[in-house]
Amino acid sequence: MSEAIAFYVLSGLVLASAWSVVRNENLFHAGLSLILCFVGVAGIYVNLDAPFLGAMQVLIYAGAIAVLLLFGFMLTHDLMNAKQERNQHAAGIFAAVLMALVLIGTIAGAQWYGSSGQPVKFGVESLARRYMQQDLVSFEVVALLLLASLMGAVVIARKEEGSRD
Amino acid sequence: MIGLPHYLILSALLFSLGLYGVLTRRNAIGVLMAVELMFNSVNINLMAFSHYMMDTAGLAFCIFVITVAAAEVTVGVALVLSVYRNRNLIDLDQVAELKG
């Protein structure tokens, strides 16, 4: 019962703040709504018995990625005229509604079977075991991906900074 | 009683909102924000299946998706900054040409 209440409250929060993210005229406010949306999604993860993933969502998404996006916005705009125009309004609504209808139609029409496996605990233990055994290659590739993205971002962001100031 | 379809419908609605944002925002940073919404909807989807199918694969994949999103945002914002500094543009429609 409490799970159902938490689900409805959190989905209301997530969808309302997501609506604000895509619709808000002031992009800085949209970024702040994005943080609220990430926190709501973290609550959804906790509701799904994955508190570690919820913590990581708050730490990485709300704490780092949203802040990086706000930094990017502040570096390219002055906040006093943060008003945004938009284009392709009708086409955007059409595509989004079509997408939602197709997805929800598929979900509603499908036959969902109950779980058949053993109940598992979504703690950090299963995750650590996966990293060290099953997903070892992905684990090391992630380090390479982070290295590559850091190199790329440093090269792109620092290029000809000297000529600028 | 909340079941798998509830979470899937939430994720579908979030994905559609993100799609709408990607299509209608003109500011590059706004498009990146909408892309983050779509990443989150995918994560909810993975975690819901992981929970109801009793399999930890979805949890591990969620962490990988978060990592890829972080890498994407660092490079994406760096690209936006670079375009802004070189051409003083932030509107994606005006950046459509590749000629330097």
Added chain:
Amino acid sequence: MDGNYGYIALFLLGGAGFVGFNFSLASFVTRLVQSHRPSRTKGLAYECGEPPSGEAWVQYNVRYYLYAMLFVIFDVEAAYMIPWAAEFRKLLAELGTLVVVEMAGFLAILLLALCYAWRKGALEWT
């Protein structure tokens, strides 16, 4: 879902209620007692008595972005190290020194990233 998370929801509600109550009370009381006589000098930004010069919002330097980016990269690293560290004893007993070698490889690659950023001067402010 464990019952303990109800307390977190309670905390959130309590915090939001505290802020909302005090904010609305303060704005209500202010409206009762204030006199409203704005002038141009009063509306200026307060800069320690000096007349303000320039805009309040300046464009931020790109160096802030480099720091934020480094933070994101090493923040993500935590998502992989926390499960490993939390289960270290159990994994060590089960798999032997292999777990140490695997994490050492992961950290070596990320150390390479830090060295690269250092060499490129992304850590220097000037």
